Amino acid sequence: MNLAGLFQRSLLSSLRRRTPCRVLQAACSTNSNVSASESSQARENIESHEESTWDPQKLEELLLAQSAKDMPVEMPNPYEEERVQCILCKHNIHLDYKNPRLLSQFISPYTGRVYGRHITRLCRRQQELLEKEIAISREAGYMAIMMKDVKFLKDPKLFEPNNPDRPHNF
Structure with a gap:
């Protein structure tokens, strides 16, 4: 291991809690594009930071300010599917x-049975209400x-019984 690597490790371990990340990154940069003047300038910044003590409250404020800049932007979910409303709720x-x-739109013309939700595409509340109203209408x-x-x-048909939303009952 070379001398520069040892220097970087010792510098990083001794100053990790006392210096901001950007100063450490500049000082410990192993990038070949960094010139000697830039690395010496970064070391001078670290030495000046060593002399001054860090105020934990000031550090907390700096971290909060930085995290506020990095917050995600509020926007709707682009992958969210549109909510499909049943025909009765929509209108x-x-x-x-x-x-x-x-009520007869939701009844089979051959058997007289009420079509299920997977065929009528009604919401659960409207389907239950439909079944109750059909029972009352039949009794009356x-x-x-x-x-x-x-x-x-x-x-006219409100839905296609031969082309259900889901081809099964569950």
Whole structure:
């Protein structure tokens, strides 16, 4: 090991807690681009720092100022997917048991069963409310239990039952 390497190690170990990082980096630089005058100037800076004592409060302020400059910029996450709202929440549609035309959109025309969330793409709250309103409407006699009313078969579709969001129930 050469003399310069020993000097750098001893200087680094003795001054690690008393000098700022940029002064140590300049003094201990092994880069060949650093001239002799720059390294001697850095050593003079270290010697002047050795003579003066560090105030811990001043050091704390310097560290806080430096960390404030290095804080990340506030911005939205570019990888975050947009929240998909269900069709009822998006258009602020309220379900009512006396509206069988709307409720029948969520019922299979062949079996009379309510389509699941993975097909209707409703949120959990609206899906539960839909099932309750359909049950109330069936009990009140507004809707048929086993099949969809024939006059509602040609209504426009709110979703495609043959192309579900998720192809399975779980």
